[in-house]
Amino acid sequence: MKENKYNLILSNLKLGNKEFVKAEINKLHAGDIAILINAFPREYQLDLFKLLDNELASNVLPNLFSDIQEQILSVIPPNRLINIIDEMESDEAVDILSDLEDDLSKKVLDNINKEDSEDIRRLMAYDEESAGGLMQSEFIAVETQMKRDEIIEFIRENHTDVENLHYVFVIDTEKKLVGILEITSLLLAKKNSIASSIMEKKELFVANVNMDQEQVAHIFRKYDLYILPVVDDNNxxxxxxxxxxxxxxIDEEASEDAYKMVGLESEDKVFTTPLSSVKKRLPWLALNLMTALLVSSVVGIFENTISQLSFLAVLMPIVAGLGGNSGIQTLTVIIRGIALGELTIHNTRKAIFKEVTVAVINGILIGSTAMLIAYLLKSDLMLGVVLGCAMVCNMLIAGLVGSIIPIIMKSLKIDPALASSVIITMLTDIGGFASFLGLASILLV
Amino acid sequence: MKENKYNLILSNLKLGNKEFVKAEINKLHAGDIAILINAFPREYQLDLFKLLDNELASNVLPNLFSDIQEQILSVIPPNRLINIIDEMESDEAVDILSDLEDDLSKKVLDNINKEDSEDIRRLMAYDEESAGGLMQSEFIAVETQMKRDEIIEFIRENHTDVENLHYVFVIDTEKKLVGILEITSLLLAKKNSIASSIMEKKELFVANVNMDQEQVAHIFRKYDLYILPVVDDNNxxxxxxxxxxxxxxIDEEASEDAYKMVGLESEDKVFTTPLSSVKKRLPWLALNLMTALLVSSVVGIFENTISQLSFLAVLMPIVAGLGGNSGIQTLTVIIRGIALGELTIHNTRKAIFKEVTVAVINGILIGSTAMLIAYLLKSDLMLGVVLGCAMVCNMLIAGLVGSIIPIIMKSLKIDPALASSVIITMLTDIGGFASFLGLASILLV
Known part of the structure; x- marks a missing residue:
């Protein structure tokens, strides 16, 4: 899509040239139209959406930012919504309908194709973040004994609902899954061969309907899959x-990890309304205020020392700051390792040992530089020693808490990304201030 | 894969039961074997790899952590490597060969299938992070006038090299790409229909060979693609x-963003050797030491004020800490927005305005709470006012720098994720200490 489409369509929309805009957007892919609407000034988003025919609208709607989706769904006439949902794939219809008021959602379901609405009602029962919440009910399944040409005829009659077919599933007479069959193999198979002889000989991968979406993503990653069948406990x-x-x-989970690490909620996007972002961030900032007060109370223990040697207050942010950033580095490495499946139960001790080793070596190197700088600035060897030792000590704390806390959380089945920067910086702040001011009050006062 | 496979295979490997281990691993998928090797103690990784036949080894090797890959490649006999590379898909062979010493890589290329080695040499010329670096040379292309049954015959003769075929490409007599053809359409097409009549009627998506991999990923995301053809400037x-x-x-780019934000290099993984991690993190920690000294020098301006009122040193970390965490939140929202393509040139001003609004509202709410707490603790109204105002001021700074800096960097075509936590916390530290101590020296001393 060319950048100037944005201006062309927006200016014609402003002028009310509906026919022209319609013709232009019909040349575009739904993905591009969604990007246009997402980027448009709020007052023109709905105007453009109104010009889409039902099929295009059914492909654009799922790709809009959630706040724009909400806004459109709140004003769209129910009949139009019914027509749009009727065109949608089941998994996407589920996502849209789950966000609607119950009575509107019921009204839509009562008025679309009956078979579709039954499928959708079934899908809506699953947890949004499970395999059941991700799956679509559009697929083609054939029985093991079906012959090649019968399968092709069956596909011909049933494929229109299924975008990106690529595979048909093979089931037994009880509708249990026994294999999957690549369309390419079907194309090349002999006339009389049956489904069970053409289907893939390799291990069959499936997702249980209750499997968490992150685990489903791992299966796709590990086995380089394009399509995965979903089964219940009885196969x-x-x-x-x-x-x-x-x-x-994968995009969602990556955002979620990046977000949780800094105490953000997933729904807090670039264009979430300011008030909604305020509400989402406030509890976390309140927690942060508590941790900051705790840190401050640790500094308070040494107020007497500071009143005697005020330059300690000048130098203390150095120890805390480096420890904080270094702890966040370790935390990031560990959390990405967990997310990508590199960290398993067999190698956690190795991972902690590694991070602590790195922290100590870096602590000694950076600590001795800081020692030298403090000595050169203040010509006070003892001050340099205090600063350097506090630094080594705090980097060690950073390496320890940055690696151990997320790993413990993981083993307790708490999301390790919640070991957010607030917790880690609280600990490294306390570690930094206490070690520096503590050493100073012993060695300098 | 069951968790107990790990112990079963490791213990038998230790006992030297090679035949048993071979039989066990031949039941596993390459993705699972890679996970086993990645998790094994270092001394057994090579032992297990040695037991794989060439084809399995060709699928396992690309999925190993890079340090383990390196270790294996450094000891593997050249003849075995030649046989493994011979079995590999071209894009994966390129990744492995690019990491080898030039003379070993040349030796391998001289000894594998000639056609493959020509393909690989061609692919090795492209930037690793471009479409050319991602593509494989295995594909099937047919001419526009080819009839359905001729195409099927052609596929039958040529498909063994191409895993996950799903589509064939349609080219004209000059080998220029004119369309793509889904295997399912081919399966359902009439006997005498020609390629150009069966191929997709929708817009044709392609990647130019020099396109950046992040942009290629955006195309896949936006249009929900499975396979994308790559062309040169002449199509x-x-x-x-x-x-x-x-x-x-996508995994790589997500790690990269998370990493850059905290000043880590992509190659610094959970199990990178400690010395290599030290080397990678040290320059950044040195930069951090500089920024910390700068922050400290700002505090130094107010040393006199602190020596008169030592409790200022106790309270000042609160202002800096909250500003820092809040700035990192804004930075994370903006950087994810850029990564997912939600932030475009049309809506940057809106994004900055939103973040600043959120920062000011949160600043006022958290600032007045802090004001109240300070008043209750110290019974000093003026101190509360100073703390509260400094907090509002620093949260505003956090909102501004957290949003404007990455956006400016993006417009200068510098990776916005480099606006790392070090830079943002430096600015909010300076903002916090200067506003709090500055106001205090005017209003309290």
């Missing part, structure tokens, strides 16, 4: 998950 | 990129 085939939805999951 | 078809490689790119 009954329920749906399929496609790799494009997994990319959304 | 000549060069290769294809598959979605599984895009997942790796």
């Amino acid at each position: 009954l085939l329920l749906g399929r998950i496609t790799v494009d939805d997994i990319i959304d999951v | 000549l078809l060069l290769g294809r990129i598959t979605v599984d490689d895009i997942i790796d790119v």
Whole structure:
């Protein structure tokens, strides 16, 4: 999409040239139209959406930012919404309907194609972040004994609902999943071969309907999959998950980790309304105020020392600052390692040992530089020693808490990304101020 | 893969039961074997790798951590390496060969299948982080006039090299790309229909060979693609990129952003050797020492005030700490927005305005709480006012620098994630200490 499309369409929309705008957007892919609407000034977002036909609207709506989606859903006439949902893939319809008021959602479900609405109601029962919440009910399944040409006929009659088919699933007479069959293999198979002889010979990968989405993403990653069948505890085939939805999951999980580490909620995006962002961030800032008061009370223990040697207050942020940044580095390495599956139960001790080693070596190197600088500035050898030792001590604390806290949280099944910067910086602040002021009050006063 | 496989295979490897271990690992998928080797104690990693046949080894090697890969490549006999590379897909062979010493890489290329080695040499010329660096040379292309059954015959003869085919490309007589054709459409097409009539009617998406990998990932995201053809400036078809490689790119880019924000290099993983991590982190810690000294020199301006009122030193970390964490929050929101393409040139001003609004409102709420607490603790109204005002002021600074700095960097085409926590916390530290001590020296001394 060219950048000037934005100006072309926006200016014509402002002028009310509806037919022209319609013609222009019909040349675009739904993904591009969504980007346009997301970037438009708020007052024109709805205007552009109104010009989309139902099918295009059904593909654009799921790609809009959630606040814009909400705004559009709150004003769209129910009949139009029914027509749009009717065109949607089941998994996307579920996402939209889950966000609607119950009575509107019911009204839509009562008025769309009956079979679709039954599928959607079934899908809505699953946790949004589970395989069931990700799967779509559109798939093609054939029985083991079906012959090649029968399968092709069956696909011909049923494929229109299924975008990105690429595989059909093979089931037994009880509808249990027994294999998957690549369309390419079907294309090249002999006329009389049956499904069970053409299907993949390799290990069959499936997701249980209750599996967490992060684990589903790991399966796609590890085995380089495009399509994954979803089954229940009895191996009954329920749906399929496609790799494009997994990319959304991976983006979401990466944002979530980055967000949790700094105490943000996932729904707090660039264009969330300011008031909503304030509400989301305030509890965390309040927690931060508490941790800051705690840190401050540790400094308070040494107020007497500071009143005698005021330059300690000048130097103390150095120890705390370096410890904080270094602790956040360790935390980031550990949390990415957990997210990408590199850290397993077999190698946690090795990981902690490594981070502590790095922290101590860096502490000694940076600490001795700081020692030298303090000595040169103040010509006070003892002050340099205090600063350097406090630095080594605080870097060690940073390495320890930055690695141990997320690992303990993981083993307690708490999301390790919640070991956020607030907690780590609180500990390194306390470590930094206490070690520096503590040593100073023993050695300098 | 069951967790107990780890212990079963490791213990038998230790006992030297090679045949048993071989039989066990041949039941596993390459992705699982890679996870085992990655988790094994270092001395057994090579032992297990040695037991893999060439084909399995060719699928396991690309999935090992880079340090383990390096270790294995440094001891593997050249003949075995040649056999492994011969089995590999071209894009993965390129990644391995690029990391080898030039003469070893040349030796391997001289000894594998000639056609493959020509492909690989061609691919090695592209930037690792470009479409050319991602693509594989294995694909099937047919001419526009080819009939359905001829295409199927052509696929039958040529498909063994191409994993995850799903689409064939359609080219004209000059080998220029004109379309793509889904295997499912081919399966359902009539006997005499020609390629150009069966191929997709929708917009054709391509990547130019020099396109940055992040942009390629955006195309996959936006249009929900599985396979993307790669062309040169003259639209000549060069290769294809598959979605599984895009997942790796997305993981990599997410790590990179999280890493850059805290001043880490991408190659600094959980199990990078300690010395290598020390080397990678040291320059950044040295920079951090400089910024800390700068912060300290700002505090130094007010040393006189502190020596008169030592409790200022006790309270000053509160202002700096909250500003720092709040600035990092804003930075994270903006950087994720840029990474996911939500922030465009049309809406940067809106984004900055939003973040500043949030910062000011939160500043007033948290600042007045702090004011109240300070008043209750010290029964000093003026001290409360100073603390509260400094807090509002520093939160404003946090909102401004956290949003403006990454946006300016993006517009200067510098990676915005480099606006790391060090820079932001330096600015909020200076802002916090200067506003608090500055106001205090005017109003309290």
